Amino acid sequence: MKVSFERISKKYKKKWVLKDFTSHLEYGIYGLLGENGAGKTTLINIFVGILKSDQGRILINGTDVKKIGIDFLSHIGYLPQYPQFYKEFKVMEFLRYMSVLKGIPKEQGEKRAKELLEMVNLSEAKDMKVGALSGGMRQRVGIAQAMLNDPDILILDEPTAGLDPQERIRFRNLITKFSKNRIVLLATHIVSDIEHVANQVILLKDGELLRQGAPQKLTDEIMGKVWSITATDDALEEMLHLKISSMMRDDQGIHLRVIADDKPNDHAVHVKPNLEDVFLYYSSEGEKW
Amino acid sequence: MVRLFFFEFRKHFMKKSLIIVMICFSLLNVAKIYSEYHEKSLLSSSANPDWHELYWGELYEKFKGVMTKQKIESLMSIYQPLEQQTADKTASTESNNPNTYTGNLYNDHLFFKWNFVDPMEYSYMYQQYANDVVKNANENLSFFESLGNDYEYKKNSIILDRFQGRSIDSFSYTEMFQYYIHYDFSAFLVILICLYALMSVFVTEKETEMDVLLLTTKAGGQKTIFAKLFSASIFVCAVSFWFGLIDFIAFASSFGSLEAKFSPIYAIENFADTALNISLGEYALISLMVKTIGFLIVSYLFLFVSLFFKNALLPFIISLFFAFGLIYFQEAYMGSERIILKVINPFSLVVHRMLFSGTEFVNIFGFPMLSYTAAICFGIICGGIFLLAIFIFQRKNTIYRIGVKQRGDMVV
Numbered sequence A: 001m002k003v004s005f006e007r008i009s010k011k012y013k014k015k016w017v018l019k020d021f022t023s024h025l026e027y028g029i030y031g032l033l034g035e036n037g038a039g040k041t042t043l044i045n046i047f048v049g050i051l052k053s054d055q056g057r058i059l060i061n062g063t064d065v066k067k068i069g070i071d072f073l074s075h076i077g078y079l080p081q082y083p084q085f086y087k088e089f090k091v092m093e094f095l096r097y098m099s100v101l102k103g104i105p106k107e108q109g110e111k112r113a114k115e116l117l118e119m120v121n122l123s124e125a126k127d128m129k130v131g132a133l134s135g136g137m138r139q140r141v142g143i144a145q146a147m148l149n150d151p152d153i154l155i156l157d158e159p160t161a162g163l164d165p166q167e168r169i170r171f172r173n174l175i176t177k178f179s180k181n182r183i184v185l186l187a188t189h190i191v192s193d194i195e196h197v198a199n200q201v202i203l204l205k206d207g208e209l210l211r212q213g214a215p216q217k218l219t220d221e222i223m224g225k226v227w228s229i230t231a232t233d234d235a236l237e238e239m240l241h242l243k244i245s246s247m248m249r250d251d252q253g254i255h256l257r258v259i260a261d262d263k264p265n266d267h268a269v270h271v272k273p274n275l276e277d278v279f280l281y282y283s284s285e286g287e288k289w
Numbered sequence B: 001m002v003r004l005f006f007f008e009f010r011k012h013f014m015k016k017s018l019i020i021v022m023i024c025f026s027l028l029n030v031a032k033i034y035s036e037y038h039e040k041s042l043l044s045s046s047a048n049p050d051w052h053e054l055y056w057g058e059l060y061e062k063f064k065g066v067m068t069k070q071k072i073e074s075l076m077s078i079y080q081p082l083e084q085q086t087a088d089k090t091a092s093t094e095s096n097n098p099n100t101y102t103g104n105l106y107n108d109h110l111f112f113k114w115n116f117v118d119p120m121e122y123s124y125m126y127q128q129y130a131n132d133v134v135k136n137a138n139e140n141l142s143f144f145e146s147l148g149n150d151y152e153y154k155k156n157s158i159i160l161d162r163f164q165g166r167s168i169d170s171f172s173y174t175e176m177f178q179y180y181i182h183y184d185f186s187a188f189l190v191i192l193i194c195l196y197a198l199m200s201v202f203v204t205e206k207e208t209e210m211d212v213l214l215l216t217t218k219a220g221g222q223k224t225i226f227a228k229l230f231s232a233s234i235f236v237c238a239v240s241f242w243f244g245l246i247d248f249i250a251f252a253s254s255f256g257s258l259e260a261k262f263s264p265i266y267a268i269e270n271f272a273d274t275a276l277n278i279s280l281g282e283y284a285l286i287s288l289m290v291k292t293i294g295f296l297i298v299s300y301l302f303l304f305v306s307l308f309f310k311n312a313l314l315p316f317i318i319s320l321f322f323a324f325g326l327i328y329f330q331e332a333y334m335g336s337e338r339i340i341l342k343v344i345n346p347f348s349l350v351v352h353r354m355l356f357s358g359t360e361f362v363n364i365f366g367f368p369m370l371s372y373t374a375a376i377c378f379g380i381i382c383g384g385i386f387l388l389a390i391f392i393f394q395r396k397n398t399i400y401r402i403g404v405k406q407r408g409d410m411v412v
Helices: A040-048 A065-075 A091-101 A106-119 A135-147 A165-178 A191-195 A215-221 A233-239 A275-283 B002-013 B016-040 B049-063 B069-087 B105-147 B150-163 B175-181 B185-207 B210-215 B222-255 B280-306 B313-332 B339-343 B353-357 B371-393 B398-402
Strands: A003-012 A015-025 A028-034 A055-060 A076-079 A153-157 A183-188 A200-205 A208-213 A226-231 A243-250 A253-259 B361-364 B367-370
Touching (some): A028 A040, A028 A275, A055 A065, A076 A135, A165 A191, A183 A191, A200 A275, A208 A215, A208 A275, A226 A233, A233 A253, B016 B185, B016 B222, B069 B105, B150 B361, B150 B367, B175 B222, B175 B280, B185 B280, B280 B313, B280 B371, B339 B361, B339 B371, B353 B371
Parallel strands (some): A076 A153, A153 A183
Antiparallel strands (some): A003 A015, A200 A208, A226 A253
């Protein structure tokens, strides 16, 4: 399975929200990383057919999605941003409904729904109403419905938004579990969501592709550009113009993690970059303090 | 598709709140019908217990059925003395007069006049009235033929056909049907229930953000819209028939009689000029069906309005505004001679007495179409337009929008 985005562009009024986005995806987890408004959801909406691109095309194994037509939908599983689902439906009933929508035969859908509920650890909750589920449980129902048709491409839009840390971890593990032999496109603005699970990271900014590569490759690219500085309260003021990714206070003073091409301070020492540093390095002008 | 329909029905119409509303409105409707009976019926068991007993206990049995000379003479032998005695208003007003049926002469006079003489006289005279109409229509036929006025010729030809051979041979108790036909409160309740229930059909998907997810599934596009519209139509029909059934049963049980079910519809005085040649029982059924068509059309309008909103409140208010607008429009043109203004209003199918009580025509490209036929045709066209508009304006997946569907083009 190979997905190719070729010069995908979308304009709202006079502003490009996606501009010449070109990328190629093969099996694995792809973290689509960008700030709010970077164009992640627009890209996903174009991919799943909710929005029409102004330019460009999407190819699946070399064939334009438009030519595949409605059958394309059988190959995708999609979890949208902030889904509420139907509060009055019971979990199993909801999955049955989604099976019908996806055109899965009754018995097959029933079997698959039970398997998935087992996998997402919601077997006990199958008779609970969706409205009574916690946010994390609801997201697990969400990924279960996305997996019902055993899709080749799993698309998750901000799936961990609003989840507590434990549910986030559980959800990340589920994504890894479901990534075998399929493409998972995971859009998020939370770096930790993809840091440990993504095979590739796609960095978006203002609708344009900044970088695409393995996390290790991206962090290697900014090797030598991440610094640690320990400062006193008095000296801190002078450093606030720098691109600071984190600050931590202890007995020795304030430890700053700074991203800069050149050594920002005589006392600055190199530290190993992480994905958050990459995000910060490419995405913004730095935190304004 | 069947399973999709059941899920849509379950999703939107099998809600606790809706069931509670249905139960409450049904009870309200029954209470209203019973109050109609007690307020309006001449034979109300609470308002006129003496009349009730006298009519059902003794006299109705005597005079019901085919109106024979013997029955008429028997009735007139009771009524004429009463009329003479009460004519100059000098008769005794005593209320315990043992020589009367109800204890009072005036009361007796009114009892016989309103319950037997007037209705029997109307029934007896109707044949003559119908014959006059036929005679006039015949004269008009010759007249318009000589003028070469094809439209008026056809119109009179239809009138002739409809009124020929009409007569009311039997006397029966028509009061139940009289009030049943003129009862509109349940229609108002059905409109309110439809308004409440239908607002969620499209809005729920937006409120729950499911609209986006639906579009990424094979059956989440047009099939789902079709399932929604079909389930909504079934719901509207079910509610309409449910209230129709309640109306009929409650009227029959409160008035205590279905005696006139085989009488012709023109046995009701307001329907003397009707173009229909059916019995009152058949009219009750047809009336329910026409009403249901009206509810469906109005419901499609509500659904269309709701398509453009993300929460239910605003479309509810706008739809309510439209509903009241249609009611006002109907009231305003009820007696108008501009028949077209009556028939283009889908609400005229909901409260359709005026369409059926007379013989009115709409000129459709030179052909005289009976107003109720025209109203049904306009209504169906109107409903079709709303349905089409829903399909057009409903958000679609770009794959559908492009409309390219080439199976077997590739193997993914």
